[in-house]
Amino acid sequence: MxxxxxxxxxxxxxxxxxxxxxxxxxxxxxxxxxxxxxxxxxxxxxxxxxxxxxxxxxxxxxxxxxxxxxxxxxxxxxxxxxxxxxxxxxxxxxxxxxxxxxxxxxxxxxxxxxxxxxxxxxxxxxxxxxxxxxxxxxxxxxxxxxxxxxxxxxxxxxxxxxxxxxxxxxxWTPIPTTTHHQPPIIRKYRPTPDSLIRGFGQWLVHYPWVEVLTVSEVDIKWENYSTTITQAYHHFFPEKSTTVHPSDMPWITTRIKKTH
Structure with missing residues (x-):
């Protein structure tokens, strides 16, 4: 039926x-x-x-x-x-x-x-x-x-x-509710497309690392290395931001939002 x-x-x-x-x-x-x-x-x-x-x-x-x-x-x-x-x-x-x-x-x-x-x-x-x-x-x-x-x-x-x-x-009556505006959440991220990854890789290969190789103290070597690699990462992969709703599912990514 x-x-x-x-x-x-x-x-x-x-x-x-x-x-x-x-x-x-x-x-x-x-x-x-x-x-x-x-x-x-x-x-x-x-x-x-x-x-x-x-x-x-x-x-x-x-x-x-x-x-x-x-x-x-x-x-x-x-x-x-x-x-x-x-x-x-x-x-x-x-x-x-x-x-x-x-x-x-x-x-x-x-x-x-x-x-x-x-x-x-x-x-x-x-x-x-x-x-x-x-x-x-x-x-x-x-x-x-x-x-x-x-x-x-x-x-x-x-x-x-x-x-x-x-x-x-x-x-059976719904519970009275007051609508509260939920401000959007700003999430920051750094895109890693293939073109930027290749550029970062070329920089790694050709960079002389003078500030690391010319210093004898291990602590200073590590500090110089961390500073240089962080600056390069920020340069090759610039930060961007996206707006999400507080109730968005965890699996809702920027890529998914752009498909709509």
Missing amino acids: HASSVPVYISNSGSKHPKIRLRENKRVGGLALFARDKYHPLHLIVDIPEGIEVLWVKLTPPCHPRLTASIIYCLIYHPPRAPSQAVLMEHIINTCDIFKIRYPSAKFVICGDFNEINTEELENALSLSQVIDFPTHNQTVLDEIVTDLSNQYLPPQPLPPVGKSTHLSIL
Whole structure:
């Protein structure tokens, strides 16, 4: 079954007359997402195994931490006593791995009605944590949120059910933050292209080293040598500087920046 065949509706939640699409010929379950247009909701089309109800959506907040450029939501519904638990877990883990490569700065929120599925496999495989710590249906935690955003959100709060639902609603609110300007970091370096290396090598071959060879004291020889070689290094390899952002990954080099 392809994701596009799952009855879902992605809508601007500010709409005065939101449309609702119900699951056909089934009494419970179903998936829907309401997101404001400013979050640029994108339905991610992936291959979904037969019998699995999953919806993948990417949201891009207009203001976000540099390392959280987007949030990928995986909405799930797992029917009670359904035999597809292993298939569901494998699908979520494999799909998250694919999206981690495609969207390196994305965070993940896997949420929905798990119907008592043990989420430890997801947490361990994807380095996520389950944040719901209160019963959502009678005395059981059926509706869960598994995510790597727990440090950016307040603890979830239970709310009354919506309509005739027997499940509690869940309010999960971002931690209010104040944007602080982070000044750029200036890094200095000395480029060593082949042309400069050849020039430095020719200088080494032809330099007479008089200030070293004509002195008998070892300490003075070393001091003169160090001074001369340092001055030559600075001359042949002039210092340059580059600007980096405080949150740039360590492997982001000047060469990589110049390719963009």
